[in-house]
Amino acid sequence: MSDQRIAIIGGGAWGTALAQVAARDGQPALLWAREPEVVASINERHENALFLPGRELDPAIRATGDLADIADCGTWLVVTPAQHMRSVLEAAPPSKAPMVLCSKGIEERSGELLHQVAREVRPGAPIAVLSGPTFAHEVAAGLPTAVTLAVADEQLGEELRSRIARPTFRIYVSDDVAGAEVGGAVKNVLAIACGVVEGRGLGQNARAAMIGRGFAEMTRFGEAFGAKRETLAGLSGLGDLVLTCSSTSSRNFSLGVGLGQGRSAAELLEDRRTVAEGAFTAPVLARLARERGIDMPIVAAVEQLLSGAAVASVLEDLLSRPPRAEGI
16 A cells, blocks of 8 residues: 655755655655665755755655665655666556656657656556756755646646645646656757857857747747647746756756857766756757757757867857748
């Protein structure tokens, strides 16, 4: 018999912040982390010193390094890096608990959205997607945040909202799972492009233009995958895009700044403890766009930069594209 504890699968900054949300009213939360030092730090000092240093965590959060411990939890928040989600879910114990996917990306090897991956691995489990403009350190501090919870079953969506939402963590329920996922995945790639603009010192006008035209690319891609325009224009699409394209707190934006300053992608990604998902998403996103005939020049430019192309040459190609009408 499952209980009402929330399990958080993934001990990075975002997983830790979600554990803080889950435990905010004194409810026990169980966080699984791969790193033994994270488990020890949370259990012994109520702090994730590796990924969220300096933030005191609710003592109702307990950490474990054994996936078997989450078997009886009533809700799973899956916060693993996108490229590792399949293997972690394959290793997790049998359960009929609803899985809320909180990572953002597209699986590189299959080209599948994460809810498609989860459905393959766990065909009997109810699946939802949680996405929106969220910096982990702000969520962990209890600052006001609003997100989208996308799930096909409206009743399940309301049940999950009642379990997860808090006064400062506001949840809007949607039935557009694909839209919520596309927004979260594409915005990471566009944030790299905006970081390049910042790193090159091209100005605020250029960054605003990049956000606007990037949103057009997100919309074209999303509609090809069945997403609704209103979802892409909401929290999990445009809202998240604006946040991650405007702050060095975004790992993807910071990666782009480094690329714009002339550093190589290999150098920038070599020692990162945290994952810039856009670096993995860009190649598969560009490939899917080419296969489906979707015009995504900014995404293609990011793919080239991550492959080692010169920034000046890539920017020149973008700026020399023939003018066109502004419609999406």
